[in-house]
Amino acid sequence: MPPPATAAAAFVGPTISSYASDHAFLEVLDRCPDHATARRAHARMLRLGLLCHPHHAGRLIAACCVQPSWRDPSYALRVFDHLAVPPDLFTWNVLIRAHASSGDPHLALFLFSRLLSETPHRPDKFTFPFALKAAAAPAVGASGAREGRALHGMVVKSPFRSDVFVLNSLLNFYGAVGCLDDARQLFDKSPKRDVVSWNTMITAAARAGRCDEALAMFREMEMEGRAGVAPNEVTVLAALSACGQKRELELGRWIHSFVGAAEQSLILSNAFLDMYVKCGSLDDAEQLFDRMVQKDAVSMTTMLVGLAKAGNFEAAGQLFDEIPHRDVACWNALISAYEQGGRPKESMELFRRALAASVAPDQVTLVAALSACAQMGALDMGRWIHGYMNKNHHHLEQNSHLTTSLIDMYSKCGDLERALEVFASAGEKNVFVWSAMIAGLGMYGRGKAAVELFLEMQQSRVSPNAVAFINVLSACSHAGLVEEGERLLREMLPAYGVEPQMEHYAAMVDILARAGRFEAAVDLVRGLPVPPGAPVWGALLGACATHGKTALGEEACGRLLELEPRNDGAYVLLSNLYAKSGRWEAVGRVRKLMKERGLAKEPGRSSMEVGGVVHKFLAGDTSHPRRREIYAKLEEIMAMLRASGHSPDTAGLVLQQIEEEEAKERALSLHSEKLAMAFGLISTSPPSPIRIMKNLRVCEDCHSAAKLISMAYRREIVLRDRHRFHHFRDGCCSCGDFW
DNA sequence: TAGCCATCTA
Known part of the structure; x- marks a missing residue:
């Protein structure tokens, strides 16, 4: 009997006797093209009593879980719950895997606990990797970290403690929950490491932003040479990601020559392209791009970002128009590139074009568009986007990124009340959400409220980061809160573990000098643990200009111009300073100097x-x-x-x-x-x-x-x-x- | 009968 022509035909065919055996029937099951066919197969298996065999039932459930065209883990779970015979371990494993990697990792962990309590089966070398994957899923959160550690304990007592798949899954789990040191410990003492073990470690370090460690491990792997494990494509991808984040152009180039320029996979070429763009080398990126025989939308999008970052928006826009099938990521790349390149108007126009082209914006699109609104002060457009978000919340989960952008947009568009409303109604508030609100209050001169919010943030167990301190200090500056500012700066390192950076010192200099406390400001500048940078001198000069402190202002301006010779704002402040004290000949000199050096005062512009x-x-x-x-x-x-x-x-x-x-x-x-x-x-x-x-x-x-x-x-x-x-x-x- | 690591946009 020849096999049926199509899988669908098999299940509408006359009788089971058409098939040589159950085996043939099950093979057809693996080729099920769609959900309806699978349901018919299920019905037929029920009628024929095939589901009484745990092995056959497992095949059906596996088919429901893995078929890419119609995978439906919840259907699999319903079949599972109605089985007349106890399912075998294979079936449990398949079901745990399906839920671990699609949507419901909690359920996967629940199934794992049911496996332990309801069955005589013991987890095997397949069960642990699936359960650990579920524990590592971001959706599980902190409870995942607990469950994963418990799983580790069980692994240690199981016969699979040195199985390399299980070990790698543990490494991945520790990396995913941010316990890189635990992963490292396990990695160091493990007897067997394969290329996936190395890749897991390097990838986790790169993802956590611990790029030096990632690159050190990459070098270590390389040093072991033949005695160790050869890197593969995934290793290189992870190393390139670290190079990009660290702007390690030379190492990136070395890896490129090491891998060999020719015969690269598209994915690898795209990763090299991305690394060159992140390292700011448009030349390397363009060379590679021109050499690539195969290019996809990702290649073009990455190249487009590189062009835009180099200021060549025209070429970026052209390349964008050439991308054949533009998904939302392509649109996001250019919308964000405009917005970050200080071209909010173009950004907004492209956003409108995306909507007109029926591209469904995602969180990334809206964050960029809101930021463009904030830059332009386009409150109406910002409100419209907020409304769009509320209408489409079913596919736009309101995350902290979006909340932050909304608060920022309303603050910068002049509607502090709405910003406060968004803040009050936000669910989970991370440090960026709090910082945006603190900055908003600061911009309106509500320094006291900003400082109070800063304290409230800590009562909510959110610890301030460097940005939060910059914002609260600048709020103090706008409101003239000298003592609060001094106290905050003093306490930064000992009480909060945040090392003050140039921006923090600049904010403090600004606070003191604006309040007329020039002696204290100068003492601070002279006593800085680091050489004072441009922001510090700029703050001092600005305050000197408002208070008419000529001599000090001249010094600050000189220092600022040493660091940034083409800072036109410095010249303008200096001439304002001279004008304030009536020294018109000095004003004239400054203007002449500016002209000679080809600088011009930025013309004043207002928009509404x-x-x-x-x-x-x-x-x-x-x-x-x-x-x-x-x-x-x-x-x-x-x-x-x-x-x-x-x-x-x-x-x-x-x-x-x-x-x-x-x-x-x-x-x-x-x-x-x-x-x-x-x-x-x-x-x-x-x-x-x-x-x-x-x-x-x-x-x-x-x-x-x-x-x-x-x-x-x-x-x-x-x-x-x-x-x-x-x-x-x-x-x-x-x-x-x-x- | 299956599995661990993987490029672009915030």
């Missing part, structure tokens, strides 16, 4: 989003379609300001006059933020606040003008400048005029 459209203004801008109305409103505002006794800030005005080359920036009345405020008054209506984003710090004249406008027109104005927020209401600003 109305109905999802971002309107941009330069100083003296006449390009807006509603320029007539805007300038008419501006006239009205200026008259109102004069009537209420507002006199222009003359120091700033003189500074402006000296900048002859910047013809458009002639008068304070034409500052971009004033144009934006005028536009806000004519294009929006109360009670919605006027939200304005400014790329530089707001000048004192515009600041006091905004206070008067908020009172005269009864409008709230939320102005985000380079550093922080100013919330104007009833003639007062949230910053309390301290900024």
Whole structure:
């Protein structure tokens, strides 16, 4: 009797007698093309009594678990629970494996405990690796770490304690739960290690960011040479991942020559490509890319990221358009590349294109898009994305990344209240979520609240990291909380184990100097355990400029320019400093110097989003379609300001006059933020606040003008400048005029 | 009758 033409035909065929034996029938089962066929097979097996044989039942359950086209572990479990005979160990193993690697590792561990308590079977060399895989699954969390250790104990007492598969599974478990040292101990004392043992160790170290250890083990493996185990493709993949994270370009190149440039698998070539991109060597990446005979979407996506990182967005965009089947990861790569490359507008446009192309955004897409909104101050778009998330929560699990991005977006778009709401309603809060909220409060000048939140974070058993300290210190700075800042910096290392870095010292210098405590600031700078870097001198210079401390400011500026000769902001601050003390000839010298060195002051820009459209203004801008109305409103505002006794800030005005080359920036009345405020008054209506984003710090004249406008027109104005927020209401600003 | 390690996007 010839075998049936297709598997499906087998189960609709006349009778079991069509088959030479049960064996043939079971072989057909392994080729089951879909779920419906499997159900018919199941029914037929029931009718024929085949399920009374544990062996046959195991085959059916295995088929339900492994067939890629219709794998359905829960169906397998239902079959399992209705078996008339006790299942054999094979069947238990298959079922544990299926749940360990798909979705429900808890259930796999539960099945393992049932195996122990309900059956006479003892776990074998297959059972342990499957159960350990379940214990290592991220979804299981801390209880997995406990269960895995218990499994280790059982392994030690079992005959499989030196089985290399079991050993490797233990190594993988310890690596996955972050106990790298336990893995290392086990690895060091194990009698048998194969290439998978090494790979597991190197991969775990690379994943944990312990790249030096990963690379050391790679070298160690290499040194053992013929006496040891030869690395394979997986080893190289792990080593390359470590090289990429550590920017170890030379080692990466060495591995490349060691592996040999030719005859590489696509996966390996892509990994080399990624390593070169992460190490910042576009040349190596391009050379490899051009040589590759076979390329897929991953190759192109990786190359695209490299081009974008090197600033060549045009080539990146072209390559993107050439990718044949773009999945969401391709879109994410370019959307994030734009956003991280300071091109939020392009990022947002591409995000819109993705939606129009019916690409379902995932968490990565939304994190990037929210960050682009935050950069642009595009509150409406940000709100829309938040709404999209709520509508699509079935496939978008709200993780800490998304919560952090939402808080950041609402904070930076001027809606602190919504940021606080998101924070309050967030489920699990990791240190990034707390830090984002602390930063948000800091930007609004709510330093006390930021410090309180910082303490509350610790009461919730979340320990602060370096970023949390930067944020809380900068909150202290915005609110003038000198004592709190000093205490926090002092306690960082002894009480929290976080080593202060340059940014922390810079924040502290900022706190002291802004508060006028220049002696203390200078003492701090002189006593730093590390040579003071650009952020430290920048903070000192900034404060000197506001307080008119000329001599100290000159020194700070000199030091800053030694480190960053092309820092145009330093020149601008220095000229502001001279202007403040009326030294106009010095102001002129600085401007001349800037010109000679080919530097220019970054022009002031303000933007405002109305109905999802971002309107941009330069100083003296006449390009807006509603320029007539805007300038008419501006006239009205200026008259109102004069009537209420507002006199222009003359120091700033003189500074402006000296900048002859910047013809458009002639008068304070034409500052971009004033144009934006005028536009806000004519294009929006109360009670919605006027939200304005400014790329530089707001000048004192515009600041006091905004206070008067908020009172005269009864409008709230939320102005985000380079550093922080100013919330104007009833003639007062949230910053309390301290900024 | 099966198994441990694996590239890109935050």
